[in-house]
Structures are given as structure tokens and as C-alpha cells.
Amino acid sequence: MTERLVVIGGDAAGMTAASQARRRRPAEDLEIVAFERGRHTSFSACGIPYWIGGTVSGPEALIARTADEHRARGIDLRLGTEVTEIDPDRGRVRSRGADGREEWTSYDHLVIGTGAVPIRPPIPGIDAPGVYGVQTLDDGEAALAALDRGDVRRAVVVGGGYIGVEMAEAMLLHGLEVTLVDRNDQPMNTLDPDMGRLVRKEMEQLGVRIASGAAVREVLTGPDGRARAVVTDEAEHPADIVVLGLGVRPNTELARAAGLPLGAYGGLLTDRAMRVRGTDRVWAGGDCVEVLNLVSRTEQHVPLGTHANKQGRIIGTNIGGGYATFPGIVGTAVSKVCAVEIARTGLKESQARAAGLRFVTATVESTSRAGYYPDAGLMTVKAIAERNSGRLLGLQIVGREGAAKRVDIGAVALTAGMTVEQMVDLDLGYAPPFSPVWDPVLVAARKVADAVAADRRAG
Template sequence: MTTKLVVIGGDAGGMSAASQARKLLKDDLDAVVFERGHFTSYSACGIPYWIGGAVTDRDALIARTPAEHRANGIDVRLRHEVVGIDLDRREVVARSLSSPGGEIRESFDQLVYATGAVPVTPPWARERGAGVFGVQTLDDGAAIHAWLDSADFEVRRAVVIGGGYIGVEMAEAMVQRGLQVTLLEKSPQPMRATVDPDMGALVHEAIEKQGIDVRTDAHVDGLDLRDGRVRGVVTPAGTLAADIVVLGIGVRPNTALAERAGLPLGPTGGLVTDLRMRVCGDDGPIDGVWAAGDCVQTIHRISKRAVHVPLGTHANKQGRVAGINIGGGYATFPGVIGTAVTKVCELEVARTGLTSAEAEAAGYAFVTASVESTSRAGYYPGAAPMTIKLIAEKRTGLLLGAQIVGRSEAAKRIDSLAVAVWNRMTVEEMTALDLGYAPPFAPVWDPVLIAARKATDAVHAAG
């Protein structure tokens, strides 16, 4: 008997689910994917690097085209927006965005909700003029690229609003394009939600050294829109001239459609799922309804709290889990620990586990330890400085979180720390880790080991 699968959203979570289910069920699966944009299976994380010029070919960001998915037996329908879900009739209602002409109704046995996230848009940004952009989809990236390449006028000044991941990455992209860049952040330091204030201060300093005008504790009152396009950003301190404005304020789960259908949302605004990625209400899983990606909430393995961590790594894993289960197998998604890396020009930033504020909110008593070291042996050419900070539970020494700010080859050291957090290691256990050593790659005492020793001393001193 053929299973009818409908997927809402054609990027990481949705296409991973459809592809995995198709792999298992083969011709016994009839899969239809509705995608409102022009692309499928692309790297949204790569958009700033395409805009900045590090990646020269847009199509390099696309892992698999709609044609490739169709060749594998998945009916991908681009520029189709799902506007309704009828759980009782087991069907979705969609409309074409490219050729309007009525509604399309598609029945399903299994439904995957994978609509991703949408940018947070404050009231002052809702009156859109040309030249004001969010950065959420490859369509957004294409629009920014076209605006920067416009022959109608010269784009010289950029204002990026928001100092989180997308904000600092887009600020770098604008610098790489030769623009004069101002970064506005409402908190005292950039990346405030990502790293502790002392580590954020290092990020702040490094961003300014790239020629970016960083303004913290900044507030925006509105946009100066004239002749149909943006001319500036209005702040209490005056209006900042701008030929392009990028909104990097954050994202929220794209769950308005799910809410209208009566699907359960959690405290983060994301869909509630079980370990198998089945959407769950108070009475348990909803038959045949799955969700994956930035539209869902998940559990943080250290704080045990519901969190919304919108990353492509999680979306792909969650989609794969849903697809395996739809295909008759068994798989689970065990939660997240918030591991992430980014860069601002030559500066690398990484974190895993909990920040100090998150550890405190979760009820932990903890100690912290920070060390400065180098990425290679100090005498080896190219050795660059880095700072590592560890957060450990006060009594047990359990590693709760870690942060790294540094230069060449610093950020990926977060992976060994992520493994330690994931496996609930103590900082004392970490001091004996058998990490690789050779002068071109690390000092004889790797910075991770030095930080673990210092954190162990802090735990012992705290009694």
C-alpha cells in the first residue's frame, strides 16, 4: 500500500525527511513537497559568505536542486505556499505564488511540518522600503546581492541592526564588499546571547579593529524612507545614513500556520515533538504529523529546559529522524547543547553548553575559568592567540559550557569541548584527555587541557 507524504517546507528539515522516507519506502511512498521559495536544500548559513564574496557561485550553496529531488521520486512544487492544514480531512490547502488561480488541496497519510523560522520584525521595520532586508532564505540573499549590485545608484553605507550571529556575519560581508558599516546592538556587547560579557568584549574589540562602527546599548526608533527606498536609520542619538539596512535581530519559529491548525506550541513558540519528532499534544503524539527544523523546540541536555536553537545541523538531523520513522524504522533526536561557531573577519567565536547566565537560570552553582594560549606552538609560524572559558558545576566539576574567542584554528576546538559536555565529563576528567599534538597544530599543552586544569583548580578551591 502506498503512503502519501506531504511536506511543508523544502529546505534542510523537510527535504531530509522526504529523502530518508523515500530511501526506505521507495515506490511505496508518494511524496509531495511544497516550498514557497525558489530553492530547495540550500545552506542558509552560507548566505553572508556569498554576499561578501568568499563564495562566488550562488549555486554552490545548493546541496540538491528540485530537479535532483524529482529524479529521486519526490514531487517538489516551488513557489507554492501552504495556507491551511485540515487534520480532520487529512489534507493541506496550498496556493501558487507564481501563477495565481485558486487553491490546491492535497491529501496526506503523513505530514511533515518544516517551515523553518522567520525574522523578528519590530514595529518600526514593518513599513518596508527598498533596501531593507532580513537574511533568512536564499531568496533573501539573492535580493541583497541584487541590491548591492544595482546599477541605479551606488551603495556605500550599510547599517546592520543586531549583533548576534547573522548581524556580525553580515557586517563582515558588508566590509568585504567595501561598504562603510555601522553595527547597532541593544545589549552592552555584541553576541550577548552567545557568549559571556567578558568574551563579548573581545568580540567587540575585534569587530571595531575591522573598521566597523559598533554602537552598543543602541536603540532604533524607525527607518528614514524616502522616494521608495531606505535613506537612514533613526536612533535617539540621530539618524544614521544608510543605503542598505540589514535586520539581524533574531528569528522565531514559523508556526502561525500550525497554530491555526490547532497543533501544540511550546513556551518557545516552537512546535512540541517527542524524541521521534512526532508532534505531541497533551494526549500524546498526533497521528501522522511530524515536525523538524527551526519551527520546533527541543530540550537542552544540560539545562533540561525547552529551547529554540535554529541551526541547520539540528534541522538536518531532525528531518532524518522523522524520515526514518515515517519509513518504518526507528530513530530519535536526543536534544541539543547549543554548539555553534562563527567568524568576524579573522576572529573566530565558538560556544557549547550553557553560558554563565544560562547556567544561573537553570539553577546551577558554578565556577568559571579563563585561559589565554595559542593555536600552535608559540615558536611555530602562524601561532595565533585564543581565549578559552569553561563553566563547571561548583560541587561536581561537571562541565556545563565552554566558549572560545581567537584567531586561526581556534573555533573548531569547541568540538572536543562539545563532546565533553555531551558525555557529561568533569573538568578533572578532561585534564587527562589524549589530544593530538604537533607544533603546527597545538602547543604541547593544548589550550583545552590548560583550561580544564584551571577549571579543576577553581572547583577544588570552591570546596
């Protein structure tokens, strides 16, 4: 008897799950129906800031697999069709097409891949023309159309996280005067404040004006109804274009209405096989779920395409008759603004405290290559280790070319549960064009290992 898999959401998690399930089970054994309310499928949202900035082409270049390619593989993909209700008791979903017609579709397996939605605070003017989010390809097209008007000179970016700093770069590349408004004291709140200050210094040197500790109260509009300024408690910042980079939240209203379990961040809770807890045939992955942080052992919402694709593959494998699990994450992320690279993995200090961990830290300055080799770039590396045990808890890096991807050393060490003493002895690749004799990450590990040893002697 043929089973039916229904997928809600046509991006990374949902379509990876559908594609993997199809590889393992033929159409006569498993019918696959996928609903996507937008016009595009399987696209890289992470690439949108670089498309807007002109570094990469798009939108076609950002689409990993088109709707027609999915259909050619035996997936009934329905674009412009929104799922409006999940009925887990009867095993069915209700959808509404572009023509307004509604219908119920039954399922034997359901994959929820509804992603996340941008945070838009309820302030006056936030929805005015000239205010842009950066979540979909349609968002990117709208922002580019505004920039191509020719009368845009000043940009205000609201939010200093990953999207905020990336969009600040995109606006700089368009030759605009850029102001970044952030309610936090430093940009990149995913870093500790001392490392965030380094990012701020670098961005200011690039010409970005940063208004920190400033919550947005209103977006003012002109006689034409378009945004003309962003107002905070302290100042009014003129703008010809406003870009929102305030982060995202899990898109789980459908799941909430269906009574499915949500976590503290509003994301769906799953087991390690990515099956929604308390259900037998409902699965979820991507930006709409919460995941286990292997360092703090707490659930977190970490919206990244890397996790979404892995989780989709795991779901498809399990529906396809195999067995796979998602062990969790360590919180690795990298970004850049022009030539400045930013990276972190594991916990920052406030997260370690919240987890009840006692720790020591060390911060070092080094270079990406041997000091005598041309174009060696400076970088700052901060390591956090647990007191007594010496277990690595986190690593943060701010620097120039060759800095960001070094954080992967820390990601592997965190996943393996290594101590900083063990890290010091890692056999990393060395040649003057690539690294000093002591790689900057190992220098930081050695220094924090000394702090651990001193703490043990004192205790």
C-alpha cells in the same frame, strides 16, 4: 495500499525527511508530495552572508539538491505552492498555487518543516526599499543587486548576533563603512559579556563602528523612498543599505491555527522521534521546533542547519519503517568576522543561573600552536563548571585561526556529561603546528578544575 507523505517546506528538514523516507520505501508503497512556497529547495541559508561578501559563489553553489533532482528520485515537489491550512482531524492540508487555485491534499503522514522567519520589529520604515533580510536566496540576490548599484558607501547592520557579525564582514569585504547597531551592551549576546567585549574590540579594530545598547526606533527614507538612515534613542546613523540581523522566530502560524502544541519560544513540541506531541502521524523538524538542551534540561529554539538535517533524517527513517531518535543538543555554534573566530557550546552564565545551577568559571589566554611555531594565533577560552560536581556546563572561545573548532572538544564533553577533571586527561592530538603541549581548552579545563577543588575545600 499506497500511503501518502505530505511535506510542508522544501528545505533541510522537510526534504531530508522526504529523501530518507524514499530511500526506505519505494514509490508504489509511499507517495511523497512536498510543498514549497519559494523558488528554491534544499539550499544553505548559512552560506548567504559569504555569498554576499564574495567569499563563495552562488546561488547555485548553495543549493545541495535542485527541485529536478528531488523529482527524479520520485518526490512530487511543487514549488511556488503555499500551504494555507492544516486539518489534522481529517488528515489533509490546503494549498494555493502560483495561479491562485486552492486544493486539499490528504496525508497518511505529515512533515512540518516550515522553518523560521526573520524578526522584523514593527517600526516605521522597516519595510522600505534598501532594507534587507538574509533568509532566502532571493534575499541574497536582492542585497547583491543593491550593492552592485555603485552608489553604496555606508552600511548599517541591525543586530549583533551571528547573522549580524557575518553580514558586517560581508559589508567590509565590499569596502563599505559599516556601523553595527545592537540593543545589547556587547555583540554576540550568545556569549557572556566579558567574551562579547573581546568580539567588540576585534570588530572595532577591523573598522566596524559599534553602537551598543541602542534600540532601533525608525528607518528614515529619502525623497526616492529608499532607506537613508537608522535612528536609535541616541543617534542617527546614515545608511545607503540597511541589513537586518535580528534573529529569527519559528514559523508556526499554520501549526498554531491547527491546534498543535507549541512551546515557550513558539516552536512545535515533539517527542524524541520528532513526532509532534499528542499526534500519531504529524512530524516536525528544523527551525520550526524546539529541542531539549541536554545541559539545562529545558526546551530551546536553536535554528541551525545541522539540527534540521539530523531531524529530517530521523523523521524519514521513522516514516520509512525504521526507528531513530533525536536526543537533544548542547548549544554548539561557531562564527567569524574576518579573521576573528567565535565559538560557544553549553550554557553561558545567565543560562546556568536561570537553570538553578551553581558554578565557577575560569578564563585563560593561549595560542593555537606552540609559541615558537610561526603564525601562532592568540585565543581566549572561558570554561564554566558546576560547583561540587565539576561537571562542564559551558565553553566559549574568541580567537584567531584554529580557535573556533576547538569548541567541539567541549561539545563532546558536554554530551558525555564529563567533569572538567576528566577533560584535563583527554588524549588530544599534539604537534607544534596544531597546538601547544597543553591545548588551550585543556588549560581552561585545568584552571576551572582548580576552582572547583578550591570551592570544595572552602565548602
